[in-house]
Every structure is written in C-alpha cells, then in structure tokens.
Amino acid sequence: MRGEAFYKCIAGVAALLLLGAGCKSKGDTGLTKIPPTTVVTKTVPSPFPPNRINPPNPFPPGNPFPPGPRPTPLPNPNPPAWPPLTEGFTVPYDFERDVFQRVHFDYDSSALRTGDVQLVEVVAAHMLQNPTHLLLVEGHCDERGTEEYNLSLGERRALAVVDELIRFGLSGDRMHTESYGEKVPLDESDKAEARAKNRRGEFVLVIPAQDSQPATTPQIIPVPGQ
Amino acid sequence: MREIRFGLYVSLALLAIPFHPLHAGAGANPGGALPVVGDAHNKLIPVAVKGYDGEVARVLKFDLEVMGCKIVPEGDSAYLLAGGNLNSVNGILKDAAGNFRFNKRYNGGNLRQQAHALSNDVIKAITGRNGIAQTRILYKMKTGPRAYEVFVSDYDGHRPVALTSDNTLTESPLWAPGNGEVFYTSWMKIGGVENTTVIRHKMKTGKRKVFSRFKGLNTGGAVSPQGEVAMVLSRGINPDVWVAPMGWEFLKDIKGKQLKRMCRTNEAESGPAWSPDGKWLCFATRANGRRMLVKVAAVGGNMIKIPTPGAINPTDPAWSPDGKSIAFTSQTGKYFNIFVAPAHGGKADLITSGEGPSWARNNRNLIFTRRGVNKRMLAIVDVPTKQVKMLPAFAGSASQPDWQK
Numbered sequence: 001m002r003g004e005a006f007y008k009c010i011a012g013v014a015a016l017l018l019l020g021a022g023c024k025s026k027g028d029t030g031l032t033k034i035p036p037t038t039v040v041t042k043t044v045p046s047p048f049p050p051n052r053i054n055p056p057n058p059f060p061p062g063n064p065f066p067p068g069p070r071p072t073p074l075p076n077p078n079p080p081a082w083p084p085l086t087e088g089f090t091v092p093y094d095f096e097r098d099v100f101q102r103v104h105f106d107y108d109s110s111a112l113r114t115g116d117v118q119l120v121e122v123v124a125a126h127m128l129q130n131p132t133h134l135l136l137v138e139g140h141c142d143e144r145g146t147e148e149y150n151l152s153l154g155e156r157r158a159l160a161v162v163d164e165l166i167r168f169g170l171s172g173d174r175m176h177t178e179s180y181g182e183k184v185p186l187d188e189s190d191k192a193e194a195r196a197k198n199r200r201g202e203f204v205l206v207i208p209a210q211d212s213q214p215a216t217t218p219q220i221i222p223v224p225g226q
Numbered sequence: 227m228r229e230i231r232f233g234l235y236v237s238l239a240l241l242a243i244p245f246h247p248l249h250a251g252a253g254a255n256p257g258g259a260l261p262v263v264g265d266a267h268n269k270l271i272p273v274a275v276k277g278y279d280g281e282v283a284r285v286l287k288f289d290l291e292v293m294g295c296k297i298v299p300e301g302d303s304a305y306l307l308a309g310g311n312l313n314s315v316n317g318i319l320k321d322a323a324g325n326f327r328f329n330k331r332y333n334g335g336n337l338r339q340q341a342h343a344l345s346n347d348v349i350k351a352i353t354g355r356n357g358i359a360q361t362r363i364l365y366k367m368k369t370g371p372r373a374y375e376v377f378v379s380d381y382d383g384h385r386p387v388a389l390t391s392d393n394t395l396t397e398s399p400l401w402a403p404g405n406g407e408v409f410y411t412s413w414m415k416i417g418g419v420e421n422t423t424v425i426r427h428k429m430k431t432g433k434r435k436v437f438s439r440f441k442g443l444n445t446g447g448a449v450s451p452q453g454e455v456a457m458v459l460s461r462g463i464n465p466d467v468w469v470a471p472m473g474w475e476f477l478k479d480i481k482g483k484q485l486k487r488m489c490r491t492n493e494a495e496s497g498p499a500w501s502p503d504g505k506w507l508c509f510a511t512r513a514n515g516r517r518m519l520v521k522v523a524a525v526g527g528n529m530i531k532i533p534t535p536g537a538i539n540p541t542d543p544a545w546s547p548d549g550k551s552i553a554f555t556s557q558t559g560k561y562f563n564i565f566v567a568p569a570h571g572g573k574a575d576l577i578t579s580g581e582g583p584s585w586a587r588n589n590r591n592l593i594f595t596r597r598g599v600n601k602r603m604l605a606i607v608d609v610p611t612k613q614v615k616m617l618p619a620f621a622g623s624a625s626q627p628d629w630q631k
Binding site for chain 1: 372374395397398411413415416417418419420421422436439440441442443445458460462463464465476477480493494495496497510541542555557559560562581582597600625626
C-alpha cells in the first residue's frame with residue numbers, strides 16, 4: 001500500500017511537470033498563468049538511479065570511433081590502383097573472397113553499423129600492411145525493394161564501406177565498388193534472418209597472382225600511443 | 227428497343243461511331259478518338275467470339291481481354307466476332323444491333339500473327355484506338371544461379387529470342403525510341419574486371435558497344451526522343467542521375483566531362499524515365515528520409531517533387547506516351563503495388579499488385595512484374611478497367627519488362 005501511494009505521488013508530480021511544461025510554452029501569450037511547480041519536485045526524490053533514462057553515450061558525440069591517430073599507410077613508391085575499366089588487368093590477379101567478415105546493414109539503410117566499424121578496420125589494416133593488394137567492396141540487398149532501387153541502394157552500401165576505409169587512411173584508387181542489388185542472395189528463404197543476412201557488404205581481396213600466398217589472419221595495427 | 231436492352235455499349239455503338247469519324251479526335255488524343263463517354267471508358271466491353279479454335283481462339287481471347295474486353299456468350303455481348311481459322315484467319319465483326327463493322331481475311335505470317343492482326347482490327351473498330359497486339363516486349367530472364375539474359379518476345383511472351391548469351395548478371399533492358407536499339411546493364415568482365423556496364427545493342431545487326439563503364443555503378447540507359455541518354459552512375463562517389471548528350475561516346479570521353487549531372491545528393495537515385503517530349507526527366511530519390519519521385523528539366527535545374535499522395539515509397543516511374551500520367555511502384559514492406567498518378571503529381575490510383583510498370587503505346591496497358599513463389603512472372607494490366615492478364619510462365623524467373631515504344 002505504501003508503495004502504491006508512493007507511485008501515485010510520483011505520477012502526480014509527473015502530471016504536474018507535464019502540465020507545467022505544456023503551459024510554459026503558452027506562457028508568453030499572456031493568457032494564463034500557472035504557478036511554478038518547482039517546489040514540489042524538490043520534495044520528492046527520484047526512484048530511479050541517476051542515469052537510467054539517459055545512459056552515458058559510449059561514443060564521443062559526432063564521431064563513433066575511438067580517438068587517436070589513424071594508422072598511417074606504409075610508404076609505397078608505386079601505389080597500386082585499379083586498372084582503367086576500359087583495359088582491365090594486364091597481369092593476372094587472384095580474387096579471394098571471404099577473407100574478411102561481412103558487414104551488415106539495416107533495412108533500407110546504407111549506414112554502417114557502429115559494431116561493424118571494427119570489421120572494416122581489420123580490412124583497412126590488412127590493406128595498409130599489404131600495399132600491393134587491391135580491394136573490391138560488394139553491396140547487396142534483400143529482396144524488399146524493386147530491382148532498380150536495390151541496385152542503387154547496394155552501391156550506396158558499398159560506398160559507405162569505402163568511405164569508412166578511406167577514413168582509415170586507405171587510398172580510394174585501391175578500392176572498387178560493385179553493387180549486386182538483390183541478385184546474389186546468400187539465403188533465399190522468406191525469413192527475417194535470411195533477409196538480415198542478405199543485406200550485406202562483402203570484401204573481395206584482389207591479389208597479384210605472383211604475390212598470392214596462403215592468406216594469413218589479418219591483424220589490427222596497434223594504434224601508437226594506446 | 228435494343229439500345230436499352232444492351233445498355234450503354236450499344237448506344238455508344240449506334241450513336242458515337244456513326245457521327246464521330248475515327249480520325250475526328252486525333253488532335254486531342256493521339257491514340258485515336260475514343261467513342262466512349264463517361265463510365266464506359268472504365269468498363270469491360272462484352273465481346274462474343276465464335277468460330278475459332280485452338281491457338282487462334284486462345285490468342286483472340288488473350289488479346290481482347292488485355293485491351294479491355296471480356297469474352298461473353300453471344301446473347302450478352304455488345305459485339306460479335308465470328309469467323310474461322312481454317313488455313314487462314316478471317317472474321318466478321320458486328321455490333322449487337324446487327325450492324326456490320328468489317329469482314330476481313332488475313333494472309334502471311336502464321337495463324338498466331340494473323341490472330342493478333344484481327345484483334346487489333348477489332349479493337350480499332352470498337353474503340354477507335356490502335357491495338358497493341360502486334361507489339362513486342364523486352365525483359366530479362368534468369369537462366370542460371372548468377373546469370374540473366376535479355377530476351378525479346380511478342381507482347382504476350384511468345385516467340386522469345388535471347389539477345390544476350392553472356393552468362394552474367396543483367397539488369398533493366400530498355401528500348402530506345404524507334405526500337406532499333408536497346409540498352410541494358412551487364413556485369414560482364416572486361417580484362418578480368420567485373421563492373422556494371424551499360425551496353426548499347428543494335429537490334430538489326432546484333433552489334434553492341436560499351437556505352438558507359440565508369441568506376442562503380444553504371445545503369446539506366448533511358449533514351450529521350452532527342453537522343454539523350456539518362457543513366458544512374460556512381461563514378462566512385464555516389465549514385466546520381468547523369469545525362470549523356472546525343473552521339474556521346476564513352477571511349478572519347480573517359481573522364482565524362484560532357485556528361486550533365488542532373489542531381490547532386492547523398493541518396494540512391496534510381497529508375498530515370500523521360501517525359502514523352504523529352505523535356506523532363508523523372509526519377510526516384512529520397513529527401514528527409516522519405517522516398518519520392520522527382521523531375522528535373524532536361525536542360526538541368528532543381529529537382530521538383532512529384533507528390534503521390536496515397537502511395538508511399540514510390541520508385542520505378544514510367545511516363546505514359548501521351549505525357550499525362552506516371553505509373554510507378556509503391557512498396558510497403560515486401561509488398562509492391564502499381565499506382566498511376568497525374569504526371570504533375572496528385573492523387574495516385576491503385577491499379578494492381580506488382581512492380582516495375584512499363585506503358586504500351588496505347589496509353590492504356592502496363593506490363594509489369596509480379597513475384598510468385600521463387601519465381602517472377604510478367605503480367606499486363608488494362609489501366610482503366612484494372613483487368614490483369616498473366617503472361618504464360620517462362621522457363622525462368624522473368625522481370626523488368628519494357629514495352630516497345
């Protein structure tokens with residue numbers, strides 16, 4: 001019973017606060033005057049722990065990435081770049097798929113998930129350590145969306161990943177994007193999990209054939225000063 | 227009085243046709259005068275067909291139903307088509323009052339083509355509009371786990387011919403005005419590099435050319451009557467709509483300096499479609515988190531919203547050949563519906579479920595894709611009556627149809 005009275009009291013205070021807030025905006029019109037309710041709020045302690053409603057943001061505002069310098073590219077006198085698309089590769093290249101983990105996207109969104117930034121960082125680290133390697137970033141969608149729309153959306157997703165890689169210090173010339181829209185699904189079943197799996201970005205490593213060797217596990221370059 | 231018994235259609239037949247020659251309204255309506263008034267435009271025309279069998283009977287039924295008729299027993303019909311298909315197709319058309327309309331016999335081609343010609347003549351005689359039974363469509367069909375090919379066929383899906391055999395992904399085949407060329411997007415490898423490429427394909431010779439192969443996304447390939455080509459290109463930055471001038475050649479302008487950028491956004495544009503006069507370009511984009519249709523003047527300028535109240539998430543616009551309306555796809559979750567709205571925007575009318583509409587030249591029929599279980603199929607709707615006819619199933623999943631211009 002005591003608890004109930006307590007919550008009623010809380011509810012009453014909340015209602016008063018709401019009323020106060022609602023009328024405050026009208027206060028300037030001079031039609032009504034509501035007595036200030038701040039006195040009441042002082043007498044009732046909040047039943048919730050201080051930060052319950054607004055937990056501290058784990059990331060600094062505006063930039064979800066840890067502070068500090070980004071890994072710098074290794075010096076490379078002849079930076080590799082994708083060949084002109086009209087000519088193609090003059091030397092053989094191997095395409096290695098699934099070396100890196102895929103990133104995933106929300107429905108109808110091309111924003112990189114904060115949790116996937118680490119996966120992109122692994123790719124960036126590998127690319128910075130292997131300056132002869134090139135990268136193809138593929139964007140894929142689920143089947144909810146017309147084919148033309150999904151094609152553009154997939155490109156947006158691939159470019160979102162590329163933008164992140166550029167932020168980690170990679171040259172844009174070493175990366176290509178390719179959108180497949182909804183045409184290459186991983187799982188064709190009509191389930192939410194299948195669709196979540198299909199909304200993805202994939203990395204394809206493009207390695208000069210003579211450099212090709214057993215793929216090593218990519219490591220994150222330790223950020224100096226941490 | 228038979229007019230009363232047979233209602234509006236007969237009165238139309240008796241009154242409208244004799245006093246309004248078929249060419250009378252050609253100025254107001256390029257498709258031909260419509261000898262129909264009021265609600266009759268939105269109602270199925272009851273036609274009885276007798277004397278045909280086998281394939282010819284099936285073709286006549288399909289054609290007439292596509293173009294806004296319904297096949298009924300002789301007593302209930304407003305028109306009677308009687309004839310035969312022994313050796314060649316012939317037919318006599320009379321209205322319900324017994325007035326003779328025509329008596330025609332066809333030769334050349336095969337029986338199926340003759341039946342299409344007869345359907346067109348029937349529609350022309352009844353409505354004054356040109357029929358679309360002898361037109362062709364372009365579509366893509368899935369031929370393997372990672373392969374689509376471009377096909378061209380009669381509008382009813384018969385006589386399909388593969389235009390490509392690249393064994394690769396393919397997207398959005400589109401006719402160019404004049405129907406002598408088609409444009410499509412291919413993921414073909416050139417020099418070991420796979421990249422989306424807009425291909426220009428001459429129908430007569432089969433010769434084709436890389437039309438656009440910039441870094442990133444290259445798709446679209448919608449040609450205006452003036453010969454400008456609208457494409458969605460990302461060029462390594464962001465998918466935006468670009469327009470290539472007439473006679474533009476990719477290999478002579480690899481940096482794309484002659485291209486005109488029609489928008490500059492951070493969103494994914496898609497589905498560029500020209501107005502029939504080539505003065506406006508419509509496409510789907512997004513602003514403030516909402517997908518919408520916009521148009522931009524062909525000479526460039528701001529994006530102008532085409533409001534489509536009643537239809538959310540509009541994409542894949544298609545401008546009708548008379549310029550009056552825009553058909554598009556509206557998406558709700560995994561469900562797709564086709565709507566038609568006035569070209570300047572306004573209340574959108576739900577036509578049927580499906581996606582990716584393309585207009586026939588009669589301003590009446592739309593061909594579109596419907597998703598079935600594990601398979602996409604083509605279907606045609608008669609917009610005023612909303613009557614849907616499914617095309618016969620193809621071997622593979624068929625989608626993105628484009629009707630001959």
